[in-house]
Amino acid sequence: MSFIESHRDDLNDRQLEAVLRTEGPVLVLAGAGSGKTRVLTYRIAHLVNDHGVPLPSILAMTFSNKAAREMQERVKALLNFDQALPWISTFHSVGARLLRRYGQKIGVGSEFVIYDEGEQRTMIKDCMEALKISDKDYNPDAVHARIGKWKNEGKSYEEAQNSRAAIFDDVCLSVYEAYTKEMQKAQALDFDDLLLKTYHLFRADEELKAEFRAQWRYLLVDEFQDTNELQYKLLMEFLNADHNICVVGDDDQSIYGWRGAKIENILNFDKVFKKAEVIKLEQNYRSTATILKAADLVISKNEMRHEKTLWTDKGQGEKIRYASVTDDRSESSFVVTEIQKQVRAGVSPEEIAVLYRVNSLSRGFEEECLKKRIPYRIIGGFRFYERKEIKDVLSYLKILLNPSDVMAFRRSLNTPSRGIGKTTLEKIEVAASAMQRPIALFVLEAANLPAVGRGREGLAQYRRILERGFMGLRSNESFVDLVMDILEKSNYVTNLKNEKTPESSERLENIQELMSAIQEFEESWQPASDLQSGDSPLKRKLADFLERVSLIADVDQLDSKRTGVAQESRQPQVTFMSIHAAKGLEFKVCFLTGLEEGIFPSARSFDDYAQLEEERRLCYVAITRAKEKLYMTRALRRRTFGSINMNLESRFVRELPKELFEITIDQAEEQSDIYGYSYGGSTFVRSKGSQKEAVEFEYEFDQRTDFDFNFSKGERVVHPSFGEGVVQKIEVLGSDECLTIQFQRAGRKKVLAKFVKSA
Numbered sequence: 001m002s003f004i005e006s007h008r009d010d011l012n013d014r015q016l017e018a019v020l021r022t023e024g025p026v027l028v029l030a031g032a033g034s035g036k037t038r039v040l041t042y043r044i045a046h047l048v049n050d051h052g053v054p055l056p057s058i059l060a061m062t063f064s065n066k067a068a069r070e071m072q073e074r075v076k077a078l079l080n081f082d083q084a085l086p087w088i089s090t091f092h093s094v095g096a097r098l099l100r101r102y103g104q105k106i107g108v109g110s111e112f113v114i115y116d117e118g119e120q121r122t123m124i125k126d127c128m129e130a131l132k133i134s135d136k137d138y139n140p141d142a143v144h145a146r147i148g149k150w151k152n153e154g155k156s157y158e159e160a161q162n163s164r165a166a167i168f169d170d171v172c173l174s175v176y177e178a179y180t181k182e183m184q185k186a187q188a189l190d191f192d193d194l195l196l197k198t199y200h201l202f203r204a205d206e207e208l209k210a211e212f213r214a215q216w217r218y219l220l221v222d223e224f225q226d227t228n229e230l231q232y233k234l235l236m237e238f239l240n241a242d243h244n245i246c247v248v249g250d251d252d253q254s255i256y257g258w259r260g261a262k263i264e265n266i267l268n269f270d271k272v273f274k275k276a277e278v279i280k281l282e283q284n285y286r287s288t289a290t291i292l293k294a295a296d297l298v299i300s301k302n303e304m305r306h307e308k309t310l311w312t313d314k315g316q317g318e319k320i321r322y323a324s325v326t327d328d329r330s331e332s333s334f335v336v337t338e339i340q341k342q343v344r345a346g347v348s349p350e351e352i353a354v355l356y357r358v359n360s361l362s363r364g365f366e367e368e369c370l371k372k373r374i375p376y377r378i379i380g381g382f383r384f385y386e387r388k389e390i391k392d393v394l395s396y397l398k399i400l401l402n403p404s405d406v407m408a409f410r411r412s413l414n415t416p417s418r419g420i421g422k423t424t425l426e427k428i429e430v431a432a433s434a435m436q437r438p439i440a441l442f443v444l445e446a447a448n449l450p451a452v453g454r455g456r457e458g459l460a461q462y463r464r465i466l467e468r469g470f471m472g473l474r475s476n477e478s479f480v481d482l483v484m485d486i487l488e489k490s491n492y493v494t495n496l497k498n499e500k501t502p503e504s505s506e507r508l509e510n511i512q513e514l515m516s517a518i519q520e521f522e523e524s525w526q527p528a529s530d531l532q533s534g535d536s537p538l539k540r541k542l543a544d545f546l547e548r549v550s551l552i553a554d555v556d557q558l559d560s561k562r563t564g565v566a567q568e569s570r571q572p573q574v575t576f577m578s579i580h581a582a583k584g585l586e587f588k589v590c591f592l593t594g595l596e597e598g599i600f601p602s603a604r605s606f607d608d609y610a611q612l613e614e615e616r617r618l619c620y621v622a623i624t625r626a627k628e629k630l631y632m633t634r635a636l637r638r639r640t641f642g643s644i645n646m647n648l649e650s651r652f653v654r655e656l657p658k659e660l661f662e663i664t665i666d667q668a669e670e671q672s673d674i675y676g677y678s679y680g681g682s683t684f685v686r687s688k689g690s691q692k693e694a695v696e697f698e699y700e701f702d703q704r705t706d707f708d709f710n711f712s713k714g715e716r717v718v719h720p721s722f723g724e725g726v727v728q729k730i731e732v733l734g735s736d737e738c739l740t741i742q743f744q745r746a747g748r749k750k751v752l753a754k755f756v757k758s759a
Contacts, residue, residue, distance in 0.1 A: 003049035025273035032624035033286030062222035114550035151192035224249035288317020332364035351588035403438035418458025590626035596647035716759035
């Protein structure tokens with residue numbers, strides 16, 4: 001009996017069709033909770049078991065390590081296979097693997113390190129300083145974002161020369177060139193480089209491309225709606241003439257346009273591949289019918305989508321609980337009180353999530369949980385591998401792997417403090433550059449180094465650490481022993497113990513957690529088949545560990561520092577997270593909060609239809625995280641940017657029929673003198689408490705010409721959160737000016753004049 005025959009009952013009809021359609025281009029439109037991972041893994045098992053396709057001939061890519069691990073484990077279980085599956089991976093891991101092996105063909109050494117966001121920002125700032133570009137005139141984050149956009153379009157700085165659209169682009173191009181050169185000097189790549197350099201590698205080496213096209217006979221892509229322009233181009237380089245490519249995704253869950261994802265990739269797939277088979281997975285295994293109806297009604301307003309309708313056999317389920325409350329404090333109190341009720345009813349806190357459009361909304365919920373001693377955790381907050389003590393320890397490992405890594409050198413040299421001043425550091429870097437030697441090797445080999453006083457002994461201690469580390473890499477000792485020796489010789493742990501503060505105790509615990517992670521990694525590590533000659537197993541082990549750490553995404557780890565009720569942190573915890581971070585997860589009970597115009601949907605989408613459609617997709621994602629119970633909340637008044645604002649109810653609530661809701665209105669609101677406003681087209685209806693005053697008025701900008709304007713079109717202004725920008729348009733709203741501003745970092749936004757000042 002074939003594999004698929006023996007597993008026929010595991011698949012519904014549409015899933016089976018997607019698994020069996022192995023040849024040619026296939027687009028699987030997988031609605032939320034419709035079992036797309038099952039389709040991908042069973043498809044791989046079917047190809048291997050029933051068609052005799054070798055595993056190395058299948059390239060399957062997704063976006064997060066979490067998704068890749070899940071796919072790997074499921075495939076190994078189906079195939080009864082216990083080896084690593086290197087070509088079931090993330091896009092970035094595939095790029096890193098190819099560049100480790102073949103990158104030297106385009107000048108990328110096999111020992112490159114991957115710089116995280118913080119290291120990239122520091123490098124950008126250093127380049128701007130060297131070019132005498134003031135960070136007051138040009139925001140480094142905006143420059144960094146522009147460079148990232150070029151990279152995601154597949155453009156090196158030479159290729160980006162034709163992309164000038166403004167003076168700002170000229171500045172960014174000069175920084176891009178300097179940044180590229182400094183990264184090459186440090187033998188470092190950023191996340192975008194892992195894809196860009198791989199793309200250039202395949203474009204430059206036709207023989208290598210032909211080799212892998214012959215090997216990879218079947219391509220599978222998960223979350224295809226999240227691919228950007230460069231990832232799409234890379235796929236086309238990987239794809240051979242047979243066009244055996246199966247992409248799985250949901251255009252209704254395309255929520256990463258702000259970081260370069262192109263929804264057109266999935267919308268146009270069957271237009272690019274004329275013979276593509278389109279299969280829709282519409283049966284949802286997660287949510288109740290009521291929740292799915294709400295999701296479908298919200299998303300049906302979008303025009304840029306493939307038509308599909310989710311359905312379920314799980315039953316109608318409970319109505320959506322909608323709460324309209326007086327202010328954000330009332331919202332926090334309501335949500336946490338309802339969490340307590342759900343827990344008392346037998347729902348585990350692990351099955352409860354509070355979702356919000358912007359991370360700043362979490363503060364009120366956190367404070368309320370702390371007050372009522374409800375354990376919670378934050379996803380997408382300050383991550384474990386971004387903590388100072390973890391980055392300190394990793395800097396020693398990075399400099400051993402790549403002696404040219406200037407960022408790791410600067411961090412490890414004076415951590416803990418060794419009395420080596422900035423002037424000495426600069427002299428060392430200049431001397432190493434003049435000698436054209438990797439900076440760590442220069443420090444190790446130079447007879448005389450520029451240091452005086454305490455710094456001389458500090459440098460001597462640092463050299464001993466390097467000597468021990470490089471000797472260890474050449475030996476067959478364990479990874480754990482190497483790190484333990486570095487911690488001992490650097491006095492890092494000793495210094496933390498001597499501090500005897502709650503903060504130092506927590507840092508020591510985090511280092512212990514890091515050692516556990518290293519031990520766990522070492523026990524499960526398997527040498528790759530392409531281990532380079534001359535590489536010791538420990539050196540490759542170190543490279544693989546640092547690569548894994550660098551490629552961990554937000555969703556792959558939880559924030560243990562921002563955990564409520566620390567002494568009870570081992571208890572089941574309620575999850576707080578942004579909607580973006582919630583994608584791919586599911587919970588029995590979900591609270592969707594902050595449903596107000598200007599918050600969700602975001603104000604930046606008001607004059608951009610494409611952005612509004614993405615906000616609607618984000619709402620669809622949020623609703624479909626709930627399995628059994630969904631709450632929606634909005635506050636009439638909310639504190640934002642230091643002032644109290646009146647907020648209109650979100651259109652995402654107004655568009656849903658009342659029969660889906662069980663409605664709760666805060667009693668304080670009914671007894672107050674606050675007026676609420678509900679939206680209908682361009683008209684707002686004013687109501688006081690539960691009594692509607694049949695008073696309709698047009699909410700529009702005043703066109704008076706006698707208004708005393710404080711700003712003028714083209715003026716440069718500064719906003720406390722959005723940074724610098726240029727006024728594009730001025731309108732009158734009540735007694736204030738409403739400015740449309742093009743911000744360097746945050747893009748185009750409408751803000752009240754009272755929140756900005758002249759630059």
